[in-house]
Structures are given as structure tokens and as C-alpha cells.
Amino acid sequence: MMQKYMKIAAASIFAACLAVGSASAQVKIGAILSVTGPASFLGDPEKKTLEMYVADINAKGGVNGKKLELVVYDDGGKPNEALTFAKRLVDEDKITAMVGGSTTGVTLAIIPIFEEAQIPFISLAGAIQIIQPVRKWVFKTPHTDTMACEKIFADLKRRNLTKVALISGTAAFGKSMRDQCVAVAPKAGITVVHEESYGPGDTDMTPQLTNIKGKAGVQAVINTDFGQGPAIVTRNYQQLGIKLPFYQSHGVASKQYINLAGPAAEGVRLPAAALLVADKLSANDKQKPVVEAYKKTYEQKSGQPVSTFGGHAYDGLMILVEAAKRAGSWDKAKVRDEIEKTKGFVGTGGIVNMSPTDHLGLDLTAFRMLEIKKGDWTLVSDSGS
Amino acid sequence: MAEFVQFLFSGLTVGAVYALVALGFTLIYNASDVINFAQGEFVMLGGMTTVFLGLAGIPLPLAALLAVIFAMAVGLALHRFAIETARGANAVSLIMITIGASIFLRGAAQVFFDKQFHTLPAFFGSEPIRFVGAAILPQSLVVLAGAVVIVVLLWTFIDRTLLGKAVIATAVNRLAARLVGIDTRRIVGFSFAISAAIGAVAGILITPITLTNYDVGTLLALKGFAAAMLGGMGIAAGAVIGGLVLGLLEAFAAGYLSSQYKDAVAFLVILTVLFVMPQGLLGRAKVERV
Numbered sequence: 156m157m158q159k160y161m162k163i164a165a166a167s168i169f170a171a172c173l174a175v176g177s178a179s180a181q182v183k184i185g186a187i188l189s190v191t192g193p194a195s196f197l198g199d200p201e202k203k204t205l206e207m208y209v210a211d212i213n214a215k216g217g218v219n220g221k222k223l224e225l226v227v228y229d230d231g232g233k234p235n236e237a238l239t240f241a242k243r244l245v246d247e248d249k250i251t252a253m254v255g256g257s258t259t260g261v262t263l264a265i266i267p268i269f270e271e272a273q274i275p276f277i278s279l280a281g282a283i284q285i286i287q288p289v290r291k292w293v294f295k296t297p298h299t300d301t302m303a304c305e306k307i308f309a310d311l312k313r314r315n316l317t318k319v320a321l322i323s324g325t326a327a328f329g330k331s332m333r334d335q336c337v338a339v340a341p342k343a344g345i346t347v348v349h350e351e352s353y354g355p356g357d358t359d360m361t362p363q364l365t366n367i368k369g370k371a372g373v374q375a376v377i378n379t380d381f382g383q384g385p386a387i388v389t390r391n392y393q394q395l396g397i398k399l400p401f402y403q404s405h406g407v408a409s410k411q412y413i414n415l416a417g418p419a420a421e422g423v424r425l426p427a428a429a430l431l432v433a434d435k436l437s438a439n440d441k442q443k444p445v446v447e448a449y450k451k452t453y454e455q456k457s458g459q460p461v462s463t464f465g466g467h468a469y470d471g472l473m474i475l476v477e478a479a480k481r482a483g484s485w486d487k488a489k490v491r492d493e494i495e496k497t498k499g500f501v502g503t504g505g506i507v508n509m510s511p512t513d514h515l516g517l518d519l520t521a522f523r524m525l526e527i528k529k530g531d532w533t534l535v536s537d538s539g540s
Numbered sequence: 541m542a543e544f545v546q547f548l549f550s551g552l553t554v555g556a557v558y559a560l561v562a563l564g565f566t567l568i569y570n571a572s573d574v575i576n577f578a579q580g581e582f583v584m585l586g587g588m589t590t591v592f593l594g595l596a597g598i599p600l601p602l603a604a605l606l607a608v609i610f611a612m613a614v615g616l617a618l619h620r621f622a623i624e625t626a627r628g629a630n631a632v633s634l635i636m637i638t639i640g641a642s643i644f645l646r647g648a649a650q651v652f653f654d655k656q657f658h659t660l661p662a663f664f665g666s667e668p669i670r671f672v673g674a675a676i677l678p679q680s681l682v683v684l685a686g687a688v689v690i691v692v693l694l695w696t697f698i699d700r701t702l703l704g705k706a707v708i709a710t711a712v713n714r715l716a717a718r719l720v721g722i723d724t725r726r727i728v729g730f731s732f733a734i735s736a737a738i739g740a741v742a743g744i745l746i747t748p749i750t751l752t753n754y755d756v757g758t759l760l761a762l763k764g765f766a767a768a769m770l771g772g773m774g775i776a777a778g779a780v781i782g783g784l785v786l787g788l789l790e791a792f793a794a795g796y797l798s799s800q801y802k803d804a805v806a807f808l809v810i811l812t813v814l815f816v817m818p819q820g821l822l823g824r825a826k827v828e829r830v
Contacts, residue, residue, distance in 0.1 A: 199655070351794075352799045354803055359554045359791070365546045365547065366543075382657065383657045383750075411657060415658075418666075
């Protein structure tokens with residue numbers, strides 16, 4: 156009996172040695188993503204992107220003499236599960252850096268773990284709260300809601316429209332963007348004259364739109380939400396024959412929205428990342444080569460149309476890798492410092508210029524104003540912004 | 541006036557959707573006292589299967605028919621492999637099994653279909669019909685008509701056919717039903733198949749309005765369940781009235797009060813009604829002989 160235990164003990168020690176041995180030649184990158192569950196449209200392309208590009212980097216010999224090992228956990232969109240995985244990444248997997256956190260809820264839940272463990276953390280979630288106030292170890296790649304609002308407002312100003320009505324979904328994304336829009340409206344010289352909302356899963360928004368239609372002085376309408384809600388709002392908008400300029404958020408920036416809303420989407424404007432209109436960018440656009448290459452790679456390897464969410468993961472991984480190359484080592488503190496010094500990085504989301512006070516590093520040029528014409532995106536010229 | 545009519549149309553559209561979903565609860569509840577929480581998944585299966593068969597190049601009417609047959613098969617399988625194996629369990633346990641089944645079906649749909657939203661073309665185009673300054677989509681009328689047709693068929697079936705009587709007998713007293721020669725197992729299984737068919741038809745009719753994805757059944761079933769309770773669980777006409785009342789409440793609350801509180805207003809009214817009339821609007825008080 157005793158002998159048997161000894162054997163098991165010896166075997167496990169041996170195995171542990173092996174594990175350590177292989178780890179020394181590799182550097183572990185952690186990723187907690189919402190691959191399944193309600194936010195799977197974020198986590199799924201993010202996971203595929205990370206796997207694709209980690210394999211690609213390793214095939215080219217890795218970074219700083221080490222190959223990357225990606226450790227992915229699926230939180231199913233649940234912050235409490237993400238918390239468990241975050242602890243596991245730090246205590247057991249002993250990762251060097253973290254790229255992930257598909258949703259704002261998950262990211263905010265796991266930030267304290269990585270702050271305490273002093274591990275560089277590049278989040279893929281939207282909300283501005285992730286980087287404001289600035290946290291030493293936390294960065295993010297996607298545009299914020301505030302930027303989307305500002306981009307829309309800038310476009311409104313160009314059209315000499317200042318009075319808007321908001322119709323927002325009450326789920327997290329719609330609510331958060333609505334709050335940001337209302338907050339930055341006065342600074343942009345825009346007045347929100349009327350507000351309506353609708354719940355997740357609602358199937359008809361004509362009462363809300365009827366009220367907006369009947370409200371005097373409204374010059375344009377903005378819908379903040381993602382998923383099926385905006386598609387239904389767009390159809391109802393046409394059903395009621397409302398003729399005012401109509402804006403959607405970057406949350407619906409996918410071909411799916413055009414398919415779902417059908418002809419009703421004609422003339423709708425929205426801010427979106429350059430990735431979406433890769434083929435329509437002008438030849439001297441700095442982002443053109445990057446977004447075209449990513450789009451091609453992703454669509455070839457996954458067989459699915461490219462989405463901006465996978466692009467955020469690409470940006471996060473590349474910012475990390477470039478920082479590590481500049482640092483010349485995988486020392487966590489050095490990598491962190493170099494991430495913060497990222498300048499002129501051309502990603503799918505825009506051109507990133509980070510600083511100690513800005514852990515996102517994007518400005519409004521990262522967003523392109525699009526208009527839907529004949530069932531396809533067209534670029535609205537944004538001279539003056 | 542135009543506003544009022546528009547709110548009315550909106551309420552009827554949404555209400556008809558709820559009514560169609562609520563109808564699916566009726567038959568299974570009648571036959572087995574079980575509230576089938578996987579009903580929303582039948583609605584999802586109807587819509588999603590039609591969409592995917594359509595994408596595979598099958599003409600839509602045929603795709604819709606196949607979707608209904610597929611949903612019926614799933615309903616039968618649900619009965620055979622989940623409900624039947626737990627025979628003898630009380631209604632609460634069976635209800636829990638249906639909740640489990642709904643989670644399973646949703647998961648399977650994620651894997652076999654996808655996680656995206658889809659839509660179907662409206663049957664008679666999407667050009668709204670204008671009426672005293674308000675607009676209604678032709679598809680809303682299709683959904684309303686569908687609800688009426690299903691009610692009439694269900695009523696005819698339950699009250700006018702021998703098989704329907706057998707369903708009622710099974711519901712009232714299973715042992716007695718068995719003693720007079722009714723195969724109660726087959727009756728309950730049959731009620732699952734028909735309920736699945738009603739759900740699938742509902743899913744196909746409403747998809748042009750509500751869109752569909754693997755998860756669409758959850759919220760629809762919740763509203764449909766509330767509608768069925770409001771109208772009187774187990775009564776087909778009650779399900780329709782409950783659905784329409786719920787839809788109208790939501791539309792008028794959103795239009796005249798506040799869109800933020802429309803769900804709260806609707807559910808407050810439901811609670812009040814059920815407080816005064818626990819059996820629902822059309823329900824009869826249940827008399828249990830001891």
C-alpha cells in the first residue's frame with residue numbers, strides 16, 4: 156500500500172518538474188472571455204482571434220525567445236465565475252499578462268485581482284469606468300460609449316441639428332450609453348428634448364416612437380442599444396413614417412443589423428470602427444493595411460464575417476506583444492511601463508497613443524461616421540472633425 | 541386620436557404575440573396540470589428551424605411545415621424521455637423537469653443553429669397599412685388571425701371530439717380515465733406534440749415582427765405565461781384575452797405614462813386581477829371533492 160502511494164507521489168513530483176520545465180520556455184497569457192452565454196457574440200470572435208494570432212506568433216518563433224501559451228477560460232458572461240477564473244490564472248497558471256474581459260461587468264469584477272497581483276491587464280470591454288480613474292495595471296482597447304456620443308453629436312452639429320430625442324434600451328449597454336450621451340450633450344451644444352426607453356426583449360416600440368414623433372422641436376433621433384432592439388426600433392421608425400435623421404450606436408455596427416432592419420435601415424447613420432468598412436477606406440488611410448489584413452485572416456480561418464469585437468482582441472494582443480518586444484523581456488513591470496508608452500500603434504480600432512493619464516489612447520478619429528445606403532455601409536465625409 | 545389608435549395597434553400587435561405564446565401552455569396544462577416552461581423553446585424552434593431550412597434553400601412554406609413537424613417530434617421526445625420517465629412524480633417536479641428541458645433546448649440551439657438574430661420575410665410585405673393617421677403592419681393582422689384560428693381549432697378539438705374529451709378526462713382524474721379505457725400516457729404525449737406544434741406555429745408567425753434567436757423563447761414564455769395566468773390557465777380564449785390585455789396595458793402605459801415603467805404597470809395590474817380573481821379573468825373556481 157505504502158509503496159503505491161510513494162509511486163503516485165514520485166509520479167506527481169516528476170509531472171510537476173515536467174510542467175515547470177516546459178513553462179520556462181513559454182510565457183503564459185491569460186484570457187477570461189464570455190465565449191458562451193448572452194455576451195457570446197463578443198467572446199466567441201475574441202477567443203478565435205487570440206488563438207489564431209498566438210499560433211501565428213509562435214510559428215514565427217515567439218516573442219523575446221519565448222513562445223506564448225494562451226490560457227482561456229469561459230465565464231459565460233457571469234462576473235462571479237470570472238472572479239474564480241481570475242484567481243486561478245494568478246495563483247495556479249501564474250500568467251504574465253492578461254488580455255480579456257469581454258464585458259464591462261466582468262472586467263470591473265476582476266480588476267482588483269490583477270491590480271493586487273500586479274499583472275498587466277488589457278480589457279476588451281466598452282465602458283469608460285474601466286480606465287477612469289486610471290488604474291496602474293489596467294488598459295483597454297475598445298472605444299468608449301462617450302466617444303460614440305461625441306462622434307454622433309459632432310455629425311449633428313455639421314448638419315446644424317441641435318435638438319435630439321433619445322430612445323434607449325434599459326439593458327446595460329443602452330443604459331450606459333444613454334447616461335454618457337446625456338452627460339456630454341451640453342458640452343457638445345446638443346439639447347436632449349425628449350427621452351424614451353424600452354426593455355430587453357420588447358417586440359414593438361411604436362408607442363415610444365409615436366411620442367417622439369408628436370414632440371415638437373425634435374430634429375434628430377438617437378437609439379442607444381445593441382442586439383435585436385435597434386432593428387425593431389428602425390422598422391417601427393419606418394412604419395410610423397418618421398422623416399427625421401436617425402442615428403444608431405456603434406453597438407449595431409454589423410451586417411446583421413442591416414439584414415434584420417431591412418429597407419428600413421436606409422439612411423440610418425452610426426459611428427463605427429474602420430474595420431467594418433475596410434474595403435471602402437481611402438488608399439492612404441493608415442489603418443487600411445491593418446484592418447484589411449485582419450479581416451482577411453479572420454474570415455479565412457474562422458469562415459465567419461469579421462466583427463469589431465474580435466478586432467479589439469487583436470489590438471489587445473498586439474499592443475501587449477509590441478510592448479514586450481520594446482521591453483526586451485517578459486518582466487511584468489517593464490511590460491506594463493511599455494504598454495503605457497504605446498505611441499502610434501495602428502490597430503483595428505484606431506491609432507493608439509497611450510499615456511500615464513490615458514490607458515485607452517484613442518481619439519474621435521478612431522470612429523468613422525457611416526450611413527447605410529442600398530443595404531451597405533458608406534463613409535460620411537467627416538471634414539472638420 | 542391618431543396617437544390613441546397607434547397605441548391601440550401597438551398593443552394589439554404585442555398582445556397577439558403574447559396570446560399566441562400563451563395558447564401553447566393551454567393543452568399540456570389541461571392534460572397533465574403541468575405548466576410547460578419549455579413552451580418558449582418550441583416558439584424558438586419554430587422560428588429558428590424555418591430560418592435555417594430557408595437558408596438551406598428549402599422554400600419557406602415547406603420549411604415552415606417541416607419546422608412544425610420537427611417541433612412536434614421534440615415535444616414527443618420531451619414527453620417520452622423526460623416527463624414519462626418521471627411518471628408518478630408530482631406536478632411541481634414535472635414543472636422543474638420542463639425548466640431543465642428548456643435550458644437544454646436553448647443550449648442545443650446555440651450549438652446546432654447559432655447565436656445570431658434572424659428574421660423571416662413578412663407574409664404580406666412590410667408596407668404599413670395607414671388608418672386615421674396610425675400605421676399597422678400586415679404581419680400583426682396575420683398574428684392576430686393566427687391566434688383566432690388556433691383558439692377555434694383548440695375549442696373544436698377539446699369540446700367537440702372524443703380525443704379532446706379524453707384529454708379533459710385525463711386532466712380531471714387520471715386513474716378514472718384509465719379505468720374507462722383511456723390510454724392516459726398517449727394522451728399526455730399527444731398534448732405535448734400539439735402544444736409544440738402551436739408553439740412552433742406561433743414562432744413562425746411572430747418572427748417577422750419580433751425576430752428570433754436561440755434565446756428568444758425565454759422572455760416570450762415569461763410574458764406568455766403571465767398572459768395565460770391573467771386569462772385563466774388552461775382556457776384557450778382566456779390565453780388570447782390575457783395576451784391582448786397584457787399587450788394593450790404595456791402599449792398604453794408606454795404611450796401615456798412612461799416607457800420606463802410600462803412593464804411595472806402591466807404586472808401591477810396582473811397582480812391586482814389575480815388577487816381579486818385567483819383563477820384569472822375567464823377561469824372557473826376549481827372545486828375539489830375530498
